[in-house]
Amino acid sequence: MTSLFINNQEVEVTPGTSILEACREHGHDVPYFCYHPELSVAANCRMCLVEVEGWGKPAASCCTPVSEGMKVKTQSASLAKDREMVMEYLLIHHPLDCPVCDQGGSCKLQDYTVEHGASKGRYAEPKRAVVNYELGPFVNTCMTRCIHCTRCVRFADEVAGTGDIGILNRSDHMSIAGIVEEALESELSGNLPDICPVGALLDKPSHDVSRPWEMSHHKSTCTQCPNGCDISIESRGDEVMRIRPIDGSPEPWICDRGRYVYDAFRSDNRILKPTVRRDGALEEATWDEAFEQVSALLKGKRVGILFSPDWSIEGQMAIRLMRDALFPAARVAYGLHRRDMRSFAFEEGFSMTTAQIEAADQVVVLGSDLRQRLPLLMQRLRKRSRAGKPVSRIGAMNYRTNMDISSDALVRPRDWAAVIARAMEQISQVGKTAAGFDSWMAAVPERHEAGKVLADALLADSCALLVGEEIRAHEDAAALIHGLDLLMRACGHAESGNDGRNLIPEGMNRQVLSATHGDVRVSAGDLFAAASAGDLDALILIGSDPVGDGLFPSAAKAALARVPLVQIGSLSGEMAQFAAVQLPAAAYSEVAGTFVNMEGRIRVASNPIKSLGQERPLWKVMMRMIQVMGADVPVVNLDELRAVVANRLPELAGAWGAAAADTVLIKPRRNRDVSYTPVARSDSFELDVVSRYSMYREGMWARASDLLSEAGRIHALDDVLVHPQTLEAKGMTAGEHRVRTFLGEATYHIGLREDVSPGVLFVGKRGVAGDLSDVSGASIVGGASE
Amino acid sequence: MTISSDPKQVKQICFDNINVPDMNKLAVAREHGAYAFLPTVLKEFDSAKIIDEVKTSGLRGRGGAGFPTGLKWSFVPRNTGKPTYLLCNADEGEPGTFKDRDIMRFDPHLLIEGMIMAGFALNVHDAYIYIRGEFLHEANVMNEAIAEAYAANLLGENILGSGYSMHLTVHRGAGAYICGEETALIESLEGKPGRPRFKPPFPAVEGFYGCPTVVNNVETLATVPAILEFGGQWHASIGVPNNTGCKIFSVSGHVNKPGNYEVPMGTSLKTLIEEYCGGLQHGTVPKVIIPGGSSTPWLTAEHYDTPLTYDALMKAGSFLGSGAIIVMDETADLVALTHRLAHFYAHESCGQCTPCREGTGWLERIMDRVEHGKGNAKDVAVLKDAATHMAGRTICALAEGAAAPVLSLLKFFPEDVKTRLAEKSS
Amino acid sequence: MSADAVRFSEERLAEIETLVKRYPGPQSALMPVLYMAQEDFGYLSMDTQKMIAGVLGLRLMQVREVVTFYTMFREQPCGTHLLEVCTNAGCMLNGAYELAEHMCKTLGIKMGETTPDGLFTIAEVECAGACGGAPVVQVNNIYHEKATPDSMDALITHVRAQAGGKA
Ligand SMILES: Cc1cc2nc3c(=O)[nH]c(=O)nc-3n(C[C@H](O)[C@H](O)[C@H](O)COP(=O)(O)O)c2cc1C
């Protein structure tokens, strides 16, 4: 430790700390603009000057490291004059248009002018003109207000990895600019207005709608991806005005999906009142009328239940209680992206924290578009790569990452077994093995060179394996994951304390779901098949849209054509057309509830925003349903419900205590006894189908958001893509072609893209491509039919 | 390299052969002793000895800051597992400076030889000459000389069979004064805008591509061969203590024979101007002398006898800087000149530091008004405030340089300003 | 016009390939490559900048930042003869402004402009590093020291005559 004196107070800090950080740590105020704790140091604003005894000149505290015995002063007459002058320099070209600026009230320049500025500027010359530029659908620019702190430039470079914001020209013609005709492509762009200390970069959607001081703040958890960021929901009355990251969270950023989804909260898509289908149309009804209808449809019937993983743990527990009380034989599905329902050697969820992943010697991403899927984990990986640490990747497409991938391989989903077997072979050669290696390898006839990328990384001391949707949704997923598990064991990455096995879950709360619903779970596909086969009488859908999302849209449509649907949730979506009854349940912003993210980190939201309509928390809807349908109501308040949860999942018992919440980590389930070897696929389709997950389009909330939908249009890919060789080999060119799958033949527009693996049919726009989402194999059979 | 037949009689180190026709050709240079001592250095000297000799010589960097060269070299960490780079600063942008240009166009092999020796001492395998973009001819001459040196195995792999390899590349700047500042130079050489980096880390530890890097001025490096051949002691015996050796002074402005003059340190300003430069164009005593390039504070007639050493000029309130002496006689319009220099710094500020970016533009605009008779009473105070709070509060010293002319004008010639104001101050 | 329209010749690309090897990273080759492009295409259009970004594997913004920072990179075409008059201290004290004014008059244009025949662009530049020969005028980067109104007039007349001869 280094000890120094700040304003005569002796303090100790880690060697290498900057004076500014030492001051911040110990509560000595130093003004600054360009410094940002998450960004590299630029030291260009010169506002952070302090005096160091014995130095002839004031020092910029942000870029001056502390040294032993240093005597720092943060206040003096001469510093006050220096700061006043910096303010004067900064303001000479500033428009001083605070009354019309959205930043007013939360502007560093405004605050410091009051605190450090002179009463009157002395600049009498013309102010410079500056051009604005395009930063994507979410950011407005007003560059005359820019103070050139370069935070946005560093953010784009270091965090977003896009680097599309730069510094043009020099001297006082210097300007911060984007590429004029190209909008910034970043899934983190909404953070730019947050990091801009003045009103140069502003939030476009909330432009001019409200002032910072009119908002009330609600701490909550974002459920838009399994990262589960802490968010602050800012509302005026019951209207959500914006969502922002929370100061002091592990991550100071949130992604655009989590931030801009809020307009869905008040979209026409909301279910705000119970409805009942009468004469073919859904009509408003009272709760009693609706429940009567539910009762009529479901009582004594064979039902299937499908729900979304995004509900709070309390909501999910209530679903279980409802099932047990009313339909003890019902099959339950959660999630829409899994075909293979055998137990996985390591189940969905992370063994590691994101901080541990950032620090690991090696990281391998298997079959995941991480930037879309987990934008903030992607940002962590970029951070580690800037620190010179490798990230390898194997997958069906060279998904864009905005970072340098150290080793990269393209594979078809059918090759995964050969990839793993190749890795096993290499690992065995250096004398590492695990029981079951040989029979696993023996079951796979081929070897795929991409296995070298995997094996090379596994040989490091610590290796984080991030297993993604291409494997999770694979028909033989349990065998592949077992193979990966063997590899991880052989290399010592499967021990407690050094467990690198991470299976990227489809949504929030996955670790909890294994405990609360694991025993009654089936695949959504099975549920639809059962309904289509006449084995079910009705479906209950709780916050899920299997036609818009997931692997089974055609199967879902077929099932819903046969059996009635009771829809419970916050959003109507495409499901409304099938619903016989709709019951409104409150959105995640509107409930007090508990959430677990992919790392197993617990968050308790306790300050919900007001409901907009008649919607009630899901658990209350469930309890009411139990009551109406004549069973005993198992719990009457949240505490009782939580006690039931804690019963199933003892780790959670302390979660609602005072301080424990942030530290509880629930580990994903391990199934040590499973042992599956790969089986050869029997169908004869030449191409493997992989569909893209788009953060702007996936999930009911995103589709209900106009803001995200607009961004989705900007970031869209062609409907269906293949590697150029794939068509070349058939003597075809890009265009309309017939595609055959087990569902039949249909015509699609097929585009070309180098970064798709040969042998893969990549579905760029799920939903638009309809039936292709249901299949895992396809063949291109010819040109468009005339 | 050989200095005139008798090193004891030396008057010139870098310029010893500056007037030899075709000295840029390897054959001619060799006839005049170029590379003659190099094999001995490569064979018999080692890094420690070379650095010792340079330390003993008392050589101080000729680029402007006057930092002891041997000491700078000794800061380079060894065995870091990273390569060490040597960068020759040939940006020569400081208004008034034009000495490096002559070394490069007339005696390029002297610089190459100096760089090989320095590179050998620092275990450098890739060295670069960063030359200002305008010096196209000089870059061409350097490149031809380098090509000849490669052909003669003076550069490249296994130089003269010594086992030491060094590659040398000329890299052209493109019109940015700030790239003479060593960290801006590094940024520029990395293919980026030349915006200075804050220190620490110092380039010696983390410079070019994050590796240990030494940046030296052309004249500094061109002095190295003589020091190694004749010994550090010999170099230390020229000039005065702590200010040893010779220095090239680029003299311009109102003198009759402007040009480069290499003289022993300690020669007085007056001697240089009167004996070498043929005196002033008008009058006998200069009105203003800018002794070390336009960024250094002005001296006036009272300093005419000051010896040209780092120490004496500092005592007089200025700096020796790059040795660029701009002389002005009584005909000079100092307000116009200050405005012109303010324009220069406003044009050349890299733009990153608030006080420099905004301050230089502000000074220029006020000076413009004052020069054109549109100034007002408050301008003097604003000029002083704006200039004072730029200096020493920024990443690099450009802001300080920008403040110097304005503050000098206000200090020595307040009347020149006041008489130009439209509205006189009380 | 698409970025495909601007292309380096095969020889240039080979030259760039060797050039890149002289530096620890390819971005260092950016400035020399910009000079090449300026020589080949006259100035650095946006398409040229995009093409260069592609050749060196850089982002367009990295190229834009460099092009706009350095004064010797031009985003606009200029006359075949670029006359750059130094007006900094050394030259100013030796009549550079008077010289510049005279040259503008001879050319019939203002500072910073190009003659309608495309032969000359005249610009004021910062210290050329040749103050011993003040005033200095660079003509396409060739230094003319101790320039006088007469010597510059002669140069202009000569260029005009040559161009006229060709036409
Ligand atoms: C604004 C500025 C401009 C500079 N320009 C030059 C220059 O053109 N040539 C030069 O050699 N040094 C220049 N320097 C000094 C360099 O930063 C550095 O000190 C020098 O190259 C070190 O070499 P030396 O130790 O051999 O003198 C400049 C410094 C500053 C602050």
Ligand code: SF4
């Ligand atoms: S002082 Fe001026 S030139 Fe130097 S780094 Fe700061 S802004 Fe750039």
Ligand code: FES
């Ligand atoms: S915070 Fe230190 S210079 Fe900006």
